[in-house]
Amino acid sequence: MAKILYITSFLPYDTPFAGSKTSYRILKNISKNNKIELFSFCTEVEVKYIENFKKFCNENMNISLIDIVKVNKITRVLNSLLFFFMPAFLVARFSIFHLFKLKNRYDFIYLDWSQSVFFGYVLSKILGIKVIYSIADVITQSLERKYKQEKNLIKKIIFGFEYLKTSFIEKRLLSSGKLIIIQSEKDKDILINMGIDKEKIVSIAPYFNQDMFFEDKCNEEKTFNILFWGAMNRIENMDAVDYYFSTYHALLKERIPQYRFIIAGANPPKSLVEKYEKNNTVYITGFIDDPSDIFNISHMSVVPLRLGAGIKVKTLESLYMGLPTIATDVGAEGIYIDEQDGLYIENNEELYLKKIIDIYNNYNSINKSNIHNNIKDLFDFDKSLESIDLNLKNIEGVK
16 A cells, blocks of 8 residues: 555545546545545635535545645735746646645655646655656647737737746656656647657546436427537636637527527626626526536537647537537547547638538437437546556556
């Protein structure tokens, strides 16, 4: 049984947030056969779950909670100023105090999420032990897209500078790991092309919400519902919605009778809500505890992303709920299925619009149950947990 220092950028608990949910499941699984000392960062929206999380730790004999450090906009800015030579994203979680407090001996560090990669790297050097990086995507790719898409000159310069720093540093940080766990074969290929030893890299399927109940209720609807699903406080999601409105919304109102665009996800900007709250062709849900009903009344899903990196959980969840899904290359990356399985990939605006209309015209021929079942089989998170377990056992020094 190994002794592991588990460091995570998000509170590892069953919250509504994807990062927390993923860490929670990985932590629970690793703690079955290993002794865990846990150090967690925690964002503002996760704070209300801290007490329940502490109870969970107290009930698990193999988890010892070291500390939870709350982060906010001020701490993020301070970290980016203190480590000005580092990409801001990779130092978003850092605690100088805990660099010297965490002195116990461990077999290795398990570092969850890119926001605390630099913290884990420095700590591994101080303690002289191996580190495993478990990351969701390649930050260099994400920043490159932001830089290329940005129209504002000042922001473009900032993103360009961050991209240059990240392209230089991310490879060096990740190369220090004994093992790198990434969430798609596509990202594994990117890391290999960056020059990271492929023997260090393990690709797993990402966690996504499979607790939702699939039931096609579209026949009960008077409107034809097109869904965009995602946390609306994320820049890439707001950009995608703005792009959809400016490019497709007006045309679809003309061409699809009873058309309605549903924007489902937490924290929609106030400006967006106020603009469309009285518009009967737009429905903005805000946070939903169980999104099953919204998926089940939706006829199709759109993922017109231009920003971000890594495999898109929103796309997997749309497909899991049986929705034919039209995505850009960015929205579909890492998901290697085709139109027969419900995923339509298009970047050309005219062809993207045509695919939406084609699905509307041929909707009765779509087998939503087949789409649901295929994704359920192809992206099995239990197999990912088994893969993590196997690779941890193979780490040198772990019995």
